Amino acid sequence: MALQAAAILPSALSILKEGKSKDSTFLGISLSDHVKSDSIYTSLRIKRESKQRKFAIRPIRAQAVVEAPEVNQAAPAGKKTLRQGSVVVTGASSGLGLATAKALAETGKWHVIMACRDFLKAERAAKSAGMAKENYTIMHLDLASLDSVRQFVDNFRRSGRPLDVLVCNAAVYLPTAKEPTFTAEGFELSVGTNHLGHFLLSRLLLDDLKQSDYPSKRLIIVGSITGNTNTLAGNVPPKANLGDLRGLAGGLNGLNTSSMIDGGEFDGAKAYKDSKVCNMLTMQEFHRRYHEETGITFASLYPGCIATTGLFREHIPLFRLLFPPFQKYITKGFVSEEESGKRLAQVVSDPSLTKSGVYWSWNKDSASFENQLSQEASDAEKARKVWEVSEKLVGLA
Numbered sequence: 001m002a003l004q005a006a007a008i009l010p011s012a013l014s015i016l017k018e019g020k021s022k023d024s025t026f027l028g029i030s031l032s033d034h035v036k037s038d039s040i041y042t043s044l045r046i047k048r049e050s051k052q053r054k055f056a057i058r059p060i061r062a063q064a065v066v067e068a069p070e071v072n073q074a075a076p077a078g079k080k081t082l083r084q085g086s087v088v089v090t091g092a093s094s095g096l097g098l099a100t101a102k103a104l105a106e107t108g109k110w111h112v113i114m115a116c117r118d119f120l121k122a123e124r125a126a127k128s129a130g131m132a133k134e135n136y137t138i139m140h141l142d143l144a145s146l147d148s149v150r151q152f153v154d155n156f157r158r159s160g161r162p163l164d165v166l167v168c169n170a171a172v173y174l175p176t177a178k179e180p181t182f183t184a185e186g187f188e189l190s191v192g193t194n195h196l197g198h199f200l201l202s203r204l205l206l207d208d209l210k211q212s213d214y215p216s217k218r219l220i221i222v223g224s225i226t227g228n229t230n231t232l233a234g235n236v237p238p239k240a241n242l243g244d245l246r247g248l249a250g251g252l253n254g255l256n257t258s259s260m261i262d263g264g265e266f267d268g269a270k271a272y273k274d275s276k277v278c279n280m281l282t283m284q285e286f287h288r289r290y291h292e293e294t295g296i297t298f299a300s301l302y303p304g305c306i307a308t309t310g311l312f313r314e315h316i317p318l319f320r321l322l323f324p325p326f327q328k329y330i331t332k333g334f335v336s337e338e339e340s341g342k343r344l345a346q347v348v349s350d351p352s353l354t355k356s357g358v359y360w361s362w363n364k365d366s367a368s369f370e371n372q373l374s375q376e377a378s379d380a381e382k383a384r385k386v387w388e389v390s391e392k393l394v395g396l397a
Contacts, residue, residue: 082109082215083214084108084109084110084111085109085110085111085164085165085214085349086110086111086113086161086162086163086164086165086214087104087110087111087112087113087164087165087166087167087348088112088113088115088156088163088165088166088167088205089101089104089112089113089114089115089167089169090115090116090141090143090167090168090169090170090198090201091115091116091169091170091171092112092114092115092116092122092125092169093114093116093117093118093121093122093125094121094125095337096169096222096303096337096340096341096344097114097167097169097170098125098126098129098337098341099337099338099340099341099342099344100167100169100340100341100344100345100348101114101126101129101131101136101341102129102130102131102341103338103341103342103344103345104345104348104349105131105132105135105136106130106131106132106135107349108135109349110135110348110349111134111135111136111137111161112131112135112136112137113136113137113138113139113156113161114126114136114137114138114139115139115140115141115152115170116138116139116140116141117140117141117142117143119138119140122138123138126138137159137161139152139155139156139159140152140155141201143170143193143194143197143198143201144172144183144184144189144192144193144197145183145184145185145197146183146184146185146196146197146200146394146395147184148184149197149200149201149204150200150204152201153201153204153205156205156208157208162208162211162212162213162214163205163208163209163211163212164209164212164214164216164217164218165214165217165218165219165220165348165349166201166202166205166209166218166219166220167220167222167344167348168198168201168202168219168220168221168222168279169222169344170193170194170197170198171193171194171222171272171275172189172190172193172194172272173190173268173269173272174189174190174268174271174272175268175269175272176268177266177268178268179266180254180259180266180268180271182253182254182259183196183197186251186252186253187251187252187253187393188252188253188254188259188260188266188271189271190268190271190272190274190275191248191252191261191271191274191275191278192252193275194272194275194276194278194279195275195278195279195282195390196390196393196394198221198279198282199278199282199390199394200394200395200396202219202221202282202286203391203394203396206219206290206294206296209294209296210294210296216297216349216351216354217294217295217296217297218296218297218298218299218347218348218354219283219286219296219297219298219299220298220299220300220301220344220347220348221279221280221282221283221298221299221300222279222300222301222302222303222344223276223279223280223283223300223301223302223359223377224273224276224279224302225302226240226272226273226276227240227273227274227275227276227277227279227280227374227377228240228280228302228373228374228377229374229375229376230372230373230374230375231374234273234374238267238269238270238273239270239273240270240273240274240276240277240376240377241262241270241274241376242261242262242274242277242278242376242382242386243261243262243263243264244262244263245261245262245382245385245386245389246258246262246263247259247260247261247262247263247264248261248386248389248390248393249389250263251393254266259271260274261274261278262274277376277377278386278390279300280300280359280373280377280378281377281379281382281383281386281387282383282386282387282390283298283299283300283357283359284298284357284378284380284383285383285384285386285387286298287356287357288357288380288383291356291357296356297354297355297356298356298357299347299353299355299356299357299358299359299360300358300359300360301343301344301347301359301360301361302359302360302361302371303335303339303340303343303344303362304335304339304340304343304362339366343360343362343366343368346368347360347368350368353368355370358370359371359372359373
């Protein structure tokens, strides 16, 4: 499943060889066929044409090596080669985000914008992962602040880079929290970061995705099995349940309304699961509203149980100790960070995964398939309501 690097150099050399071969044939002029009075003029004309042809070849060589990570020799003459893709990955300083950034960057086909809250942590992580400096850029993004989201979008546009794929991966998980904490705007932290921060980011960058000339533009929002109550993991209490959205409509501020989407008592684990339901509903609403018009592929996924990820750093020590071996030897659902990163990278770039509106999963043989979402996570009417309420909360309506 690992992505393969493009064979740039052999393709570029092949182009040059072919060009030289044609030039020598075209310019193979026999001077014996000309009279002596024309020989000087003919020689000068040949030299001038030869220089012009050599000059015309050079831009082709530069384009093949610098701009195009992959050259299709079977393509029709004159067709442009594929340029390096540009992908934004949120939460790319650790876990699934870092593994995905590494998997994409090491192919040479992608430049990864690592959108992270901690710049220095991201830089150390990229170096530790062995990522080539020319294949990534770190930009500050704090999804718990809508002002930071807007600043990131402004900074990204100022960079002049195109946007071909956006990966909404970052997440906050506070399963042992007894009391809610809040974002800069006063939203409960899990939903405010995982859903509302990504919702605003995706909406603002949608125009940038529309303008991309890349063959397959994609917007990917990472989901979770814990938000799907049609699975065993999704039925572990507390179960995800958005209810009638009264808490979300009230602003999740815990003052004059509940900090939970359904209006109930605060529960850190449930807040995370509810945010993942919102993520999966948002992906489907994006698909319904924009896929046909823009051609952008909208997708979600569950890459498997990454039991060693830092997402569980706020859980109790005993859970962190026992959960990895439990997933590895009992449920057999354990997936390494490296493998999960390759799976998400596959959703970013694999030509076979361009179907929009899909929630991707992988079987025990690491083969991807379209998974079934729970009734709530696939409720079109609830998706519309979540979208409209979220628009108001982030200032888009």
